[in-house]
Amino acid sequence: xxxxxxxxxxxxxxxxxxxxxxxxxxxxxxxxxxxxxxxxxxxxxxxxxxxxxxxxxxxxxxxxxxxxxxxxxxxxxxxxxxxxxxxxxxxxxxxxxxxxxxxxxxxxxxxxxx
Amino acid sequence: xxxxxxxxxxxxxxxxxxxxxxxxxxxxxxxxxxxxxxxxxxxxxxxxxxxxxxxxxxxxxxxxxxxxxxxxxxxxxxxxxxxxxxxxxxxxxxxxxxxxxxxxxxxxxxx
Numbered sequence: 001x002x003x004x005x006x007x008x009x010x011x012x013x014x015x016x017x018x019x020x021x022x023x024x025x026x027x028x029x030x031x032x033x034x035x036x037x038x039x040x041x042x043x044x045x046x047x048x049x050x051x052x053x054x055x056x057x058x059x060x061x062x063x064x065x066x067x068x069x070x071x072x073x074x075x076x077x078x079x080x081x082x083x084x085x086x087x088x089x090x091x092x093x094x095x096x097x098x099x100x101x102x103x104x105x106x107x108x109x110x111x112x113x114x
Numbered sequence: 115x116x117x118x119x120x121x122x123x124x125x126x127x128x129x130x131x132x133x134x135x136x137x138x139x140x141x142x143x144x145x146x147x148x149x150x151x152x153x154x155x156x157x158x159x160x161x162x163x164x165x166x167x168x169x170x171x172x173x174x175x176x177x178x179x180x181x182x183x184x185x186x187x188x189x190x191x192x193x194x195x196x197x198x199x200x201x202x203x204x205x206x207x208x209x210x211x212x213x214x215x216x217x218x219x220x221x222x223x224x225x
Contacts, residue, residue: 004156033212040123042202042217043157058212090156100145100164101206101213105156 002027004093006106013081014114021076021109023091031094032074033058033103034066036087043090049074081113117141118205118216126222130192135219137203138185144206146179146186147213151200183208193223 004025013019025032033048035058045058049068063085065077078085091106121136137146145164149157161170163179163186170177174197176189186205190197203216 035215040217042118042120043204043215045212045214048212092156100162101147102159102162103147103149103157103204103213105158107154108156 002104004091004104004106006089006091006109008109009107010110012112012114015082016080019078019081019111021078021089021091021111023074023076023106024072025074025091025093025104026072027093027095027104028071029093029095029104030071031101032068033092033094034064034074034076035090035092036060036085037090037108038087046076046089081111083113085111086113087111117207117214118203120201120203120216120219122219123217124220124222126224127193128224129194133190133193133221135188135201135221136185137187137205137216139205140184141205142183142208144183144208144210146183146203146205148177148186148188149202149204151202151218152198157200157202190221193221195223195225197221198223 007022030051034046035043037043044060047066049055089109092103095102119138147162148160151157161177166183167181168179174191178187201219204213
């Protein structure tokens, strides 16, 4: 079954404690992306990756890092989380050209930073 | 400022009624997509429209791409409680390599 998995699904942490949210896809897609979703703002892109070892900033990259060492995995790293990073995070695996992308989303990770 | 503006942001109607959700922009898009998101899940792609004026139907859902490729609409006929969810439009700006999302329309269909 084609899927995108994220872990953990829920996380409560404290300011400054480094954390990683994992994302894995089994569709052999080259393009992957991370979004955060906040009320009234929709989905905003944090980082994306066009292929292994190729990553670039999205619209809201501050405070986040990513890596793409292998095609299937695209972890999101928060080196020093802050309360304004409390949000719902989605990883997406993307198929197709830019004008006909099909995005397959993971189930989401709800992060609370206190 | 959102590149894609959805309206209304919230809509609550009775089962059996018809409704239309709008997605507007001042920019031209190569394509527009509509997603539906249910609580606790990620968005799921419903449709992609590519050609100006294009109309696509998915059972009771009708999607239209504006002639100038700057806007889109989603029309639901005879809404059912199972249509409840957050509807997101997303577009690929002409010449860009990524999608931008509208802020979403939260739809509630009451039995």
